[in-house]
Structure formats: structure tokens, C-alpha cells
Amino acid sequence: MNTTATQRPSLQGLINSTSIPESLVRAVVRQMGGWQSFKESAPDICRGGIDGGFSGFISYADTMKFAKKNREAIRQLAMDQAQEFGLGVVEMIKGFGCFRHSKPSDREIIDGLAGIAHPMGVNVLNALAWYAGEEVARAFCDAFDPQ
Numbered sequence: 001m002n003t004t005a006t007q008r009p010s011l012q013g014l015i016n017s018t019s020i021p022e023s024l025v026r027a028v029v030r031q032m033g034g035w036q037s038f039k040e041s042a043p044d045i046c047r048g049g050i051d052g053g054f055s056g057f058i059s060y061a062d063t064m065k066f067a068k069k070n071r072e073a074i075r076q077l078a079m080d081q082a083q084e085f086g087l088g089v090v091e092m093i094k095g096f097g098c099f100r101h102s103k104p105s106d107r108e109i110i111d112g113l114a115g116i117a118h119p120m121g122v123n124v125l126n127a128l129a130w131y132a133g134e135e136v137a138r139a140f141c142d143a144f145d146p147q
Contacts (some may be wrong), residue, residue, distance in 0.1 A: 031056035063129035
């Protein structure tokens with residue numbers, strides 16, 4: 001279902017408008033403190049990225065826990081999106097902006113997708129949590145924010 005900017009934003013409307021797993025959409029909204037907080041933050045995330053400091057996605061403790069708990073849905077989203085882009089999932093993740101100065105190894109990305117953290121794996125888990133948050137925010141903006 002395609003939603004338009006004239007519709008009143010709702011969680012169910014967001015879920016219906018995207019191919020992102022429903023469990024991941026709900027997890028991101030919950031991590032950000034609920035629907036109202038998410039709706040207010042999503043346009044800012046779309047404009048500047050989630051690394052600017054948004055509720056639930058600031059500390060490594062929060063992002064690592066989120067990435068581990070939602071690893072299957074994040075992995076599925078990454079695999080689907082990488083295929084859409086004609087890339088391998090590891091290659092796509094290596095291209096994330098947060099890795100522009102320090103690229104993780106293939107093994108560290110694979111471990112991160114499995115929810116395993118080691119020194120660089122902490123950054124991978126953080127990046128995967130940010131990725132999920134940004135993708136759900138982008139889906140919201142595509143569905144409801146005309147800007």
C-alpha cells in the first residue's frame with residue numbers, strides 16, 4: 001500500500017507502507033520512546049542521520065542491545081536492500097558513512113550481523129542499530145513527510 005503525505009501518520013500506516021519487517025518497525029519506534037517521539041524525530045533523522053543523538057540510539061549499551069535483540073530483522077533488511085542495490089551485504093555495510101574513516105573487516109561485519117561483538121564489532125553493532133533506525137525513519141518520511 002502506498003501512503004501519501006495527506007494521510008494522518010499512524011504506526012499501522014507506516015508498517016503497511018514499507019517492506020521493512022514489522023517487528024523492526026515496532027522495535028525502532030519503541031526504542032525511540034514511542035510513536036509520538038518517533039514521529040517528531042523521524043524528519044530530523046531523514047535530514048541529518050541518526051548519529052546526531054536520538055533517544056534510544058545514543059549510547060553503545062543501548063545500540064548494542066538493540067542490534068543483538070533485532071539481529072534477524074536487521075540482517076533480513078540488509079540482505080534485501082543489498083540485493084536491491086546489486087551489492088553484497090558486507091560490501092553495502094562497509095559503505096555506511098559511519099565507517100568512512102575506519103572500515104571493519106568482512107569477519108567483523110559477519111559477526112555483527114550474528115550479534116557478536118568484539119572490539120570493532122561494537123562499532124558494527126552500533127552501525128546496524130543506526131541503520132535500522134534510519135531506514136525506519138526514511139520509510140516514515142517517504143510515507144508521510146512531503147519534504
